[in-house]
Amino acid sequence: MLEILCLLGVFICLLFMPLPPLLLFLVAVCTLPAIYMAAQNAPFLPFPRKNLQAIFCYLQENHKLKDKHFVDLGCGDGRVLQLASQAQLKASGYEISFLTYLLAKFVTRKDPNISIFLQDFWKVDFQQCDIIYTFAQKKPMLKFAKEVWPNLKSQTVVISAAFRMHGVKPDHIGDGYFVYIKP
Numbered sequence: 001m002l003e004i005l006c007l008l009g010v011f012i013c014l015l016f017m018p019l020p021p022l023l024l025f026l027v028a029v030c031t032l033p034a035i036y037m038a039a040q041n042a043p044f045l046p047f048p049r050k051n052l053q054a055i056f057c058y059l060q061e062n063h064k065l066k067d068k069h070f071v072d073l074g075c076g077d078g079r080v081l082q083l084a085s086q087a088q089l090k091a092s093g094y095e096i097s098f099l100t101y102l103l104a105k106f107v108t109r110k111d112p113n114i115s116i117f118l119q120d121f122w123k124v125d126f127q128q129c130d131i132i133y134t135f136a137q138k139k140p141m142l143k144f145a146k147e148v149w150p151n152l153k154s155q156t157v158v159i160s161a162a163f164r165m166h167g168v169k170p171d172h173i174g175d176g177y178f179v180y181i182k183p
């Protein structure tokens with residue numbers, strides 16, 4: 001999403017500059033595919049802070065958290081990881097958008113409990129994770145239920161913000177989020 005805004009900004013600025021038409025055409029040819037590629041990934045939309053606080057209250061009241069491994073699939077600006085670190089979790093985030101990744105690295109730079117990777121989360125091995133948080137849309141949640149959920153270790157906690165995991169009964173439904181515990 002950040003990429004889309006930046007590229008659109010560059011594109012609009014260039015439109016108002018007195019550039020030769022051939023150069024403008026070249027800029028368009030180079031910019032539009034990048035905008036299209038960025039739009040293919042779920043855009044960066046932060047989950048509301050009030051609901052995030054409800055999630056961490058639930059976790060603190062119902063699970064042992066100290067030194068457990070928390071993973072945010074598509075960590076956006078890293079806010080969720082900061083809350084996880086405050087709850088004494090070891091927090092890792094995966095982010096596919098380069099600019100958003102840089103933002104998250106900057107925001108969390110002083111916290112040694114937080115690691116952020118520029119990586120497609122579908123290629124991650126979740127065997128070492130204790131708590132997985134995701135704010136993904138319906139389609140990725142279908143893929144998660146089919147490809148990731150069956151291979152998680154027993155007792156892994158999955159928190160899905162806003163969207164249910166298809167075909168799996170939640171163990172807890174909170175304020176805008178669903179919790180699943182792998183049997």
Ligand SMILES: C[S@@+](CC[C@H](N)C(=O)[O-])C[C@H]1O[C@@H](n2cnc3c(N)ncnc32)[C@H](O)[C@@H]1O
Pocket residue numbers: 001041042043044045046047072073074075076077079080094095096097100119120121122134135136161
């Ligand atoms: C809806 S935002 C959620 C941000 C944050 N986790 C939150 O809950 O506030 C989804 C994020 O996932 C990232 N994303 C989408 N697909 C991804 C993938 N396959 N691998 C890594 N990150 C991805 C997007 O770039 C975006 O920043």
